[in-house]
Amino acid sequence: MSTILVTGGAGYIGSHMCVELLQAGHEVVVLDNLSNSSARSLEAVERITQRSLHFHEVDVRDTDALRKIFATYELESVLHFAGLKAVGESVSEPASYYDNNVVGSLRLVEAMMEAGVHNLVFSSSATVYGMPEEMPITESFQTGPINPYGQTKLHVEQMLTDIAGSNPDWRISLLRYFNPVGAHASGEIGENPNGIPNNLVPFISQVAVGRRPHLNVFSDDYPTPDGTGIRDYIHVVDLVRGHMKALEFLRRNPGIHVHNLGTGRGYSVLEMIRAFEAASGRQVEYRVVERRPGDAAVSYADPAKAERELGWKAEFGIERMCEDVWRWQSHYPNGFDAADSP
Ligand code: NAD
Ligand code: UD1
Numbered sequence: 001m002s003t004i005l006v007t008g009g010a011g012y013i014g015s016h017m018c019v020e021l022l023q024a025g026h027e028v029v030v031l032d033n034l035s036n037s038s039a040r041s042l043e044a045v046e047r048i049t050q051r052s053l054h055f056h057e058v059d060v061r062d063t064d065a066l067r068k069i070f071a072t073y074e075l076e077s078v079l080h081f082a083g084l085k086a087v088g089e090s091v092s093e094p095a096s097y098y099d100n101n102v103v104g105s106l107r108l109v110e111a112m113m114e115a116g117v118h119n120l121v122f123s124s125s126a127t128v129y130g131m132p133e134e135m136p137i138t139e140s141f142q143t144g145p146i147n148p149y150g151q152t153k154l155h156v157e158q159m160l161t162d163i164a165g166s167n168p169d170w171r172i173s174l175l176r177y178f179n180p181v182g183a184h185a186s187g188e189i190g191e192n193p194n195g196i197p198n199n200l201v202p203f204i205s206q207v208a209v210g211r212r213p214h215l216n217v218f219s220d221d222y223p224t225p226d227g228t229g230i231r232d233y234i235h236v237v238d239l240v241r242g243h244m245k246a247l248e249f250l251r252r253n254p255g256i257h258v259h260n261l262g263t264g265r266g267y268s269v270l271e272m273i274r275a276f277e278a279a280s281g282r283q284v285e286y287r288v289v290e291r292r293p294g295d296a297a298v299s300y301a302d303p304a305k306a307e308r309e310l311g312w313k314a315e316f317g318i319e320r321m322c323e324d325v326w327r328w329q330s331h332y333p334n335g336f337d338a339a340d341s342p
Helices: 012-023 040-049 063-072 087-092 094-115 148-166 200-208 236-252 269-280 304-310 318-331
Strands: 003-007 027-032 054-057 077-080 119-125 171-177 179-181 215-218 233-235 255-261 286-289
Touching: 003 012, 012 027, 012 040, 012 236, 027 063, 063 094, 077 094, 077 236, 087 094, 087 148, 094 119, 094 148, 119 148, 119 236, 148 171, 148 255, 171 236, 179 200, 179 236, 200 215, 200 269, 200 318, 215 269, 233 236, 233 318, 236 255, 236 304, 255 304, 269 318
Parallel strands: 003 027, 003 077, 027 054, 077 119, 119 171, 171 255, 179 233, 215 286
Antiparallel strands: none
């Protein structure tokens, strides 16, 4: 078993990753500055797995702190989740996105080179594809992000491609996520957005639990069967299992590799509302409003490359995604740090 560094490990996807790694018997070291998370997620990870992990409250841009971590542990691989992810905020505060996402990744890679650690999995996003006309999206599609967040992801991909080209020791996996949703089946960890959620499923779930009066559906005049936008929602547990497969793949395959992580199936906003109502037994009030700028009508993955090369395929459907989100939301109606949390 190996010792793995998880940057951003206290966050939504990172905390689910820690559960999977600990359950597989790995030692886990988490680095997170808690800018968008709570250390309570890591306590929950330890409760779920009955194992302990090593947590360092550190910023990924802090070279000295990184050096200490690399000197303390015999790290085999790094899973790099740390970064900022809100599209709207990236438009109003681009410098902060370039700093956290691009500079943060550069500092991390420098520390890895210095320590002689060359296995890296990077959280990229389907947002690097921009707004393709054709579906499903394969990895060979042209990239062209349409917002600063997406640009930072593509810049990091390009930087890592150049770095991998400079030394054959590197083994790097770029994973382009579609729409991660869901929560761990225990209801102990899940997505905990700060403020008003930007994404559909956390918003639906906060309406169902009574925190918000209604959902705004961003238009029903798209060229789709019910007029609402279609996306490829993927259960976060399936997603982190894709990372386990990517780690195995890197052991056999040096160089840099890119894979889509999606289910290959798209669902509309109205289908997601209905699935959530069925899972929660609550009604989700909604109003149809204007389109959100920058939204594509349809986006879904071709996950065939991941299936062929990683031996990975998503297993959970939207019913299970919604049930798990609802369990988490009813357990922590106001998120981890709110006064009414257990
Ligand atoms: P998250 O915000 O829940 O987790 C990110 C974690 O990184 C947080 O715990 C935050 O505190 C930490 N962090 C941020 N900046 C940091 C810094 N400078 N130093 C140290 N820690 C820092 O987000 P998530 O949904 O778990 O996303 C994880 C990764 O996956 C991100 O890189 C995100 O861009 C990428 N991604 C997410 C989605 C999605 O829809 N959730 C989709 C595609 C890609
Ligand atoms: C958004 C980001 C994308 C990012 C992804 C992460 C934008 C423009 N895009 O994508 O860059 O990688 O999150 O998961 O922000 N919807 C509503 N009402 C809402 C929220 C969403 O109707 O309150 C609709 C949207 O129009 C879309 C679907 O629900 O059709 C999914 O939206 P969302 O969860 O925000 O994901 P993306 O738009 O795919």
